[in-house]
Amino acid sequence: MTTNVRTREGGPVKHRSASRRSHGEAPFRIVSTAAGIILLAIMAAIAVFLISEAIPALRANEANFFTERTWDPNSQQVFGIAALAFGTVFSSALALVIATPIAVGVALFISHYAPRRLAAPLGYLIDLLAAVPSVVYGLWGVAFLVPLLRTPSQWLNENLGWFPLFAGEGIVGGKTMLAGAIVLAIMILPIIAAISREVFLQAPKMNEEAALALGATRWEMIKMAVLPFGRPGVISAAMLGLGRAMGETIAVALIFPATFDITFEILTPHANSIAANIANGFGEANNIGRGALIASGLVLFVITLLVNMAARMIINRRKEYARAGA
Amino acid sequence: MTTIQHISTSRRIKDRVVQGLVYLAFAAAVVPLVSVLWLVISNGLARFDLEFLTHSMNGIGARDAHGGAYHAIIGTLTQVLLAGVISVPIGLFTAIYLVEYGNNGRLSRAISFFVDVMTGIPSVVAGLFVFAFWILFLGFEYSGWAGALALSILMMPTVVRSAEEMLRLVPNDLREASYALGVAKWRTIVKVVLPTAFTGIVTGVMLAVARVAGETAPLLMTVFFTNSINHDPFSGPQMGLPLFVFDQAARPNDTAVDRAWTGALTLILIVMLLNLVARLIAWWRSPARAR
Numbered sequence: 001m002t003t004n005v006r007t008r009e010g011g012p013v014k015h016r017s018a019s020r021r022s023h024g025e026a027p028f029r030i031v032s033t034a035a036g037i038i039l040l041a042i043m044a045a046i047a048v049f050l051i052s053e054a055i056p057a058l059r060a061n062e063a064n065f066f067t068e069r070t071w072d073p074n075s076q077q078v079f080g081i082a083a084l085a086f087g088t089v090f091s092s093a094l095a096l097v098i099a100t101p102i103a104v105g106v107a108l109f110i111s112h113y114a115p116r117r118l119a120a121p122l123g124y125l126i127d128l129l130a131a132v133p134s135v136v137y138g139l140w141g142v143a144f145l146v147p148l149l150r151t152p153s154q155w156l157n158e159n160l161g162w163f164p165l166f167a168g169e170g171i172v173g174g175k176t177m178l179a180g181a182i183v184l185a186i187m188i189l190p191i192i193a194a195i196s197r198e199v200f201l202q203a204p205k206m207n208e209e210a211a212l213a214l215g216a217t218r219w220e221m222i223k224m225a226v227l228p229f230g231r232p233g234v235i236s237a238a239m240l241g242l243g244r245a246m247g248e249t250i251a252v253a254l255i256f257p258a259t260f261d262i263t264f265e266i267l268t269p270h271a272n273s274i275a276a277n278i279a280n281g282f283g284e285a286n287n288i289g290r291g292a293l294i295a296s297g298l299v300l301f302v303i304t305l306l307v308n309m310a311a312r313m314i315i316n317r318r319k320e321y322a323r324a325g326a
Numbered sequence: 327m328t329t330i331q332h333i334s335t336s337r338r339i340k341d342r343v344v345q346g347l348v349y350l351a352f353a354a355a356v357v358p359l360v361s362v363l364w365l366v367i368s369n370g371l372a373r374f375d376l377e378f379l380t381h382s383m384n385g386i387g388a389r390d391a392h393g394g395a396y397h398a399i400i401g402t403l404t405q406v407l408l409a410g411v412i413s414v415p416i417g418l419f420t421a422i423y424l425v426e427y428g429n430n431g432r433l434s435r436a437i438s439f440f441v442d443v444m445t446g447i448p449s450v451v452a453g454l455f456v457f458a459f460w461i462l463f464l465g466f467e468y469s470g471w472a473g474a475l476a477l478s479i480l481m482m483p484t485v486v487r488s489a490e491e492m493l494r495l496v497p498n499d500l501r502e503a504s505y506a507l508g509v510a511k512w513r514t515i516v517k518v519v520l521p522t523a524f525t526g527i528v529t530g531v532m533l534a535v536a537r538v539a540g541e542t543a544p545l546l547m548t549v550f551f552t553n554s555i556n557h558d559p560f561s562g563p564q565m566g567l568p569l570f571v572f573d574q575a576a577r578p579n580d581t582a583v584d585r586a587w588t589g590a591l592t593l594i595l596i597v598m599l600l601n602l603v604a605r606l607i608a609w610w611r612s613p614a615r616a617r
Contacts, residue, residue, distance in 0.1 A: 024510070024512050024513070025510055025511060025512050028512035028515070029427055029512070031419055032419045032420070032422045032423035032426070032427055033423055033427065033433070034419075035415070035416045035417075035418075035419035035420040035423060036419075036420045036423045036424070036428075036433065036434075036437040037437075039416065039440065039441065039444065039482060039486070040436065040437060040440055042444075042479060042482075043440045043443060043444060045459060046447070046451070046452075046455045046479075049455055049458040049459045049463065050451070050454065050455060050458065052458075053458040053462065101351070102351045102354050102355055103351075103355075104351075105347060105348045105350070105351025105352065106351050106352050106355045108348050109348045109351065109352040110352075113345065113348050113349070114352075122352070124601075124605070125356065125359065126355060126356075126359075127532075127536075127601065128359060128363075128598065128601075129355065129358070129359045130533060130536050130537070131536045131540075131594065131597040131598055131601055132362055132363075132540070132594060132597075133539070133540020133541070133542070133568050133571075133590070133593055133594070133597070134540055134541070134542060134543075134568075135540065135542045135568045135571045135572050135575070135590070136362065136366060136540070136571070136590045136593070136594065137362070138572075138575075139571070139575055139586065139587070139590065140361070140362045140365060140366075143365065144361065144365060186358045189355055190355075191533070193355065194529075194533060195491075198491075198526065198529070202495055215333070217333060217337055217338065217340070217341035218341055218344075219340060219341040219344040219345070220337070233491075239442075239445075240445055240487075243445050243446035243448075244537075246446070247446070247447065247448020247449055247450060247451065248448075248449075249448065249449060249450040249542070249543035250542040250568075250572060253543075254575075275448055275450045275543070278450050278454070278543075279450060279543055279546060282546060282547060283546075293454070294454050294458060297448075297450065297451045297454045300448050300450075300451055301447065301448070301451050304443075304446030304447065304448060305443050305446060307446060308442045308443055308445065308446045309442075309443075
């Protein structure tokens with residue numbers, strides 16, 4: 001919306017300021033451009049050094065890196081990403097499904113439902129959730145959430161065991177995918193909520209008042225005037241959350257039991273992720289082991305890249321849609 | 327009058343249900359916060375004393391009580407400050423480039439795309455990169471500076487994205503009014519656009535700081551563990567507070583776990599203080615107050 005306006009009107013404006021001799025214009029522009037280029041250079045360096053450090057280990061690998069499930073690069077040089085990559089994607093998707101509706105509700109609560117005087121302090125309260133470091137969530141997860149979930153997990157398994165997510169036999173509860181996903185959801189919730197809230201607050205007041213003046217209820221006003229305006233912002237917020245969930249390391253490193261299998265059972269202690277495996281394995285890794293972990297980091301990097309690209313496409317399409325509808 | 331105000335029952339019920347759900351969502355978000363803070367405070371207060379804040383772990387035996395996190399606290403403050411010094415200027419100028427100068431050209435689109443990619447960089451990958459580049463390739467030692475490098479990579483995209491979002495929300499009318507008065511573009515940015523977006527940018531930087539101050543994973547591979555005080559971030563291992571918590575929590579005895587909880591409490595207090603300062607700055611400079 002804004003870009004169109006700017007390119008159309010930016011032309012003559014730029015021309016005018018260029019014709020007027022303005023000191024500082026050129027340096028300011030150069031510094032801004034250089035900052036952007038530095039960012040690109042860092043990204044290139046990350047890709048180059050991850051690849052160059054991963055290659056020796058991948059050469060030494062005796063299994064297929066993409067289909068092998070076990071991870072034993074230090075003694076046998078047999079390692080593969082299959083189970084770890086699945087765990088990363090699955091746990092993050094679960095976390096996003098749990099967190100997004102709650103976060104949007106929280107954002108709406110603060111922007112449109114809470115008493116105006118309380119809105120700012122309550123928003124600060126949610127921001128505090130983001131201020132809690134991941135290592136603390138890890139401690140909390142192990143010390144509090146894992147024991148808390150044991151009974152409900154067993155109940156779900158006994159009564160709703162036909163549902164694939166709640167299936168599984170043997171030990172139920174403990175350090176499960178569910179516990180990790182809940183902790184991840186709590187960690188990404190404040191990010192999604194904070195950005196959604198900012199966007200909801202920026203929704204045009206005129207439209208909101210117009211909707212209310214036409215007799216809309218509060219929900220109808222939000223549905224017509226706030227949510228369409230905020231949708232791209234909410235999606236980009238969810239994208240940031242997903243990125244963080246996939247890369248979240250220490251909390252899940254403490255909670256996930258470091259198994260190497262692919263299962264949708266979220267109530268049994270079978271869970272791991274690429275990031276958790278790196279944190280748990282880095283200390284005792286030898287040269288090949290470190291190379292293997294860097295290779296897995298590269299895969300994590302590529303997965304997050306794909307997710308971001310997909311999210312970006314959704315946002316762009318929504319923007320065009322919103323522009324066409326306006 | 328009554329006919330105008332009449333709202334059908336189904337619409338009213340729907341409105342009430344959504345209101346209930348919104349309140350419920352807020353409650354669901356607050357419950358874990360209260361639970362985490364309660365556990366951290368109740369478990370952390372036991373060792374939250376002057377000794378903890380002014381002593382390191384140097385010479386503390388495996389089972390001894392005592393000891394503290396002074397070395398980790400100064401490490402974290404130094405590393406976060408250095409990370410901010412690196413990433414805030416780069417991030418802010420990149421956002422200015424994207425919004426004001428990029429004109430949606432090829433470079434601008436490439437930068438915008440890679441900022442998105444960078445947003446998705448997992449903290450542990452940033453740590454692996456600095457380990458591979460700074461320590462393995464360039465041959466430098468583990469140091470607080472290496473940790474700051476890793477943290478700054480994590481901060482940059484957050485700063486760019488939030489600053490960009492806020493700059494884009496500045497109404498074009500303001501820019502055009504400034505141009506119409508004959509003000510040069512860069513002065514318009516500095517005097518009109520940035521002050522208008524200031525509050526939002528500070529909030530974004532605050533969230534970025536909150537994110538990196540508690541990061542443990544990138545520190546694992548860059549600053550290394552140490553029990554002693556190191557004021558110099560450019561040479562030798564320097565502890566970080568999140569790493570201190572992780573390290574102490576992994577030890578089997580209660581005295582260490584007590585220190586972990588107290589470390590967690592200290593870390594949360596530091597981050598909260600940073601947030602509070604940012605809020606005060608934002609409030610002090612907000613356009614609404616000047617009006």
